[in-house]
Amino acid sequence: MSDTTEDRAWPGGITAVTLFTEDLDATKEFYREVFGLPVVYENDNSAVFGFGDTLINLLRISEAHGLIGPARVADPAAGSRCQFTLTVDDVDAVCKELAARGVTLLNGPVDRPWGIRTASFKDPGGHIWEIAK
Secondary structure, three states, X not given: OOOOXXXXXXXXXXXXXXXXXXXXXXXXXXXXXXXXXXXXXXXXXXXEEEEOOEEEEEEEHHHOHHHHOOOOOOOHHHOOOOEEXXXXXXXXXXXXXXXXXXXXXXXXXXXXXXXXXXXXXXXXXXXXXXXXX
16 A cells, blocks of 8 residues: 555545534525525434535434444533534625524624634534634
């Protein structure tokens, strides 16, 4: 096995991220309304949305152990452990659109010292989303 990325097929791009949620219906509706995306797959325990080439799978927390056991799912009140970033053309305009859709921002819009403008919010499962330009 070679150490150069040109010779490796692994790791490839991230194709799917599974987010655990206590209220699948509310989280699914949030993704439909806030991101304006259709569900690409769903069953009684999950709903999948396409973000470009990446799938976001919303999974009922009661089903998480089957995927990650014996690891435990953290309680949403324990705090955030990740953030997803979406690139947008105009952070301020998207913030206004989010507000019109009933989203409360956690922070921003703000100009970061590293040269980008950002704002962030969370979904009903407590997962943090950032918009950035």
